[in-house]
Amino acid sequence: MKATEAKFALHGGPRAVNDPDLTAWRWPVFDAAEKAAVASVLERTGGDLYSEMTTFEKELCAYFGCRYALTCNNGTAAIHSAMHAVGLQPDDEVITPSYTYWATSLTTRLVGAVPVFADVCPHSANIDPADIERRITPRTKAIIVTHLWGMPCEMDAIMDIARRHKLKVIEDASHAHGAEYRGIKIGTWGDIGCFSMQGSKLLPAIEGGFLLTNDYDLYAKACALGHYARVPADSDLHAINSTGLGYKYRIHPVATALARIRLRKLDAQNRHITRRVEKVTTRIEKLPGIHPFRAPSHMKRVYYQFEVIYDESETGVPKQNIIEALQAEGARVTDERYPLQHRQEVYQRAEFWPAGLPEPGSLPVCEDLHGRILQLPNFATCEESVVDQYLAAFEKAWAHLRTV
Numbered sequence: 001m002k003a004t005e006a007k008f009a010l011h012g013g014p015r016a017v018n019d020p021d022l023t024a025w026r027w028p029v030f031d032a033a034e035k036a037a038v039a040s041v042l043e044r045t046g047g048d049l050y051s052e053m054t055t056f057e058k059e060l061c062a063y064f065g066c067r068y069a070l071t072c073n074n075g076t077a078a079i080h081s082a083m084h085a086v087g088l089q090p091d092d093e094v095i096t097p098s099y100t101y102w103a104t105s106l107t108t109r110l111v112g113a114v115p116v117f118a119d120v121c122p123h124s125a126n127i128d129p130a131d132i133e134r135r136i137t138p139r140t141k142a143i144i145v146t147h148l149w150g151m152p153c154e155m156d157a158i159m160d161i162a163r164r165h166k167l168k169v170i171e172d173a174s175h176a177h178g179a180e181y182r183g184i185k186i187g188t189w190g191d192i193g194c195f196s197m198q199g200s201k202l203l204p205a206i207e208g209g210f211l212l213t214n215d216y217d218l219y220a221k222a223c224a225l226g227h228y229a230r231v232p233a234d235s236d237l238h239a240i241n242s243t244g245l246g247y248k249y250r251i252h253p254v255a256t257a258l259a260r261i262r263l264r265k266l267d268a269q270n271r272h273i274t275r276r277v278e279k280v281t282t283r284i285e286k287l288p289g290i291h292p293f294r295a296p297s298h299m300k301r302v303y304y305q306f307e308v309i310y311d312e313s314e315t316g317v318p319k320q321n322i323i324e325a326l327q328a329e330g331a332r333v334t335d336e337r338y339p340l341q342h343r344q345e346v347y348q349r350a351e352f353w354p355a356g357l358p359e360p361g362s363l364p365v366c367e368d369l370h371g372r373i374l375q376l377p378n379f380a381t382c383e384e385s386v387v388d389q390y391l392a393a394f395e396k397a398w399a400h401l402r403t404v
């Protein structure tokens, strides 16, 4: 056995990464100012509890460069509100990715519509505009896209298809706070952009969400669904202002207080994460079988999560063995974590889909790519030395590839 092999953790050698508390993954971390903001909410009396909500909405409009923002209690509620606002009806079809969180596609059910799954682009894992166009039928009314892991979708092509076929576009931007496409913020390209602020997200409020739009009618309709007492006075929907439509989607004041501070830090935080992810990418992409998801120059991506493609044919080593070797080194690298939506049981039971079962469809690119993805931490809050240790773990594992 060579000396280098003897040091391989899988074979009993020392670990390359000493990060027992998984600080590489630690998120969110709230600082003293954020804790004080939460405490200040608890000290307020009744009427003042919600005063920050509209201030935050103005701040969101200023940051994203859009006219209307509506906070919600989570991202799922924001997407439901968007589906309602764009006028989806029972029987309508909505083209959606399968490689996403369930709230993107399953919320179609809440308006009686049916999801139609489209395939992805192999270089981005985002919905493929050409496949969107292939799946349009006379029933198609909207497209919902997810900017997966922080990589913007091809919005020029998607908006062009939507215009030609008179379809509404909802962006699920829950992974992409601060990302841009041609210098314009993600979440403001479509008719409505929806964001989650659940604790793992780049703008973490523990739970929370919001939607953005430049269209006053869409804003008023979204208010009417889940925000009683907030339906604009000059909207004809104001008549139902005292009740709304039976949902209650108001954001929690603690979430608002956290989100206001986190929004101010978002750009610096995204720059910090991007610098670290790029440092790792530049080194590990030299290893055989590792292919990063790189954003083309007209996009500014962010890193909600850091994924790379692992191509087993270039190393001859199965992905699970690589994961095992890296984990033995102390590097928490995993399989990616989203099951594909079109394979989920909930889409296969007629009892849940009065307008007809969604087509399971054929998504060859998505199915192939999904099995080849590795997830790394995005190193948002750890020490720089931990980033270096992860690099050492990869290089060590690859030096021992034949024995993995």
Ligand SMILES: Cc1ncc(COP(=O)(O)O)c(C=O)c1O
Binding pocket: 074, 075, 076, 077, 100, 101, 103, 104, 146, 172, 174, 175, 195, 196, 197, 198, 207, 208, 209
């Ligand atoms: C892509 C995507 N869409 C929607 C959501 C739903 O957001 P929430 O958990 O705030 O309801 C999430 C959250 O995990 C998500 O990742």
